[in-house]
Amino acid sequence: MLIPVLIVSSLVHIYSISYMSHDPHNQRFFSYLSLFTFMMIILVTGNNYLVMFVAANQSSLSALLTNRVGDCLLTVVFALAPYYNETIITIIGICLLIGATAKSSQVGLHI
Incomplete structure (x- = not known):
């Protein structure tokens, strides 16, 4: 599951560079996007239920x-x-x- 998450998130980041190039708040957007990617990586690499619960909790709030x-x-x-x-x-x-x-x-x- 780690490979699909990394491939899809990389493609989203690459696409977003040109899509958000004229937005004045693109730094905030990319920080949120990177945080989401980080949480997805934590979710798929978590080896116990506590890590998965914390990552799933953050995703559910989003x-x-x-x-x-x-x-x-x-x-x-x-x-x-x-x-x-x-x-x-x-x-x-x-x-x-x-x-x-x-x-x-x-x-x-x-x-």
């Missing part, structure tokens, strides 16, 4: 924060829905459904 931000953005999308026509709302709904399915690794979009 996931909770990400989901709360996503929920706030969904609230904004739904608040603006009356101002869009039916076609735009259908496209947004389909994109939200595909995104939620892919994010939760449901059948059809899981690895």
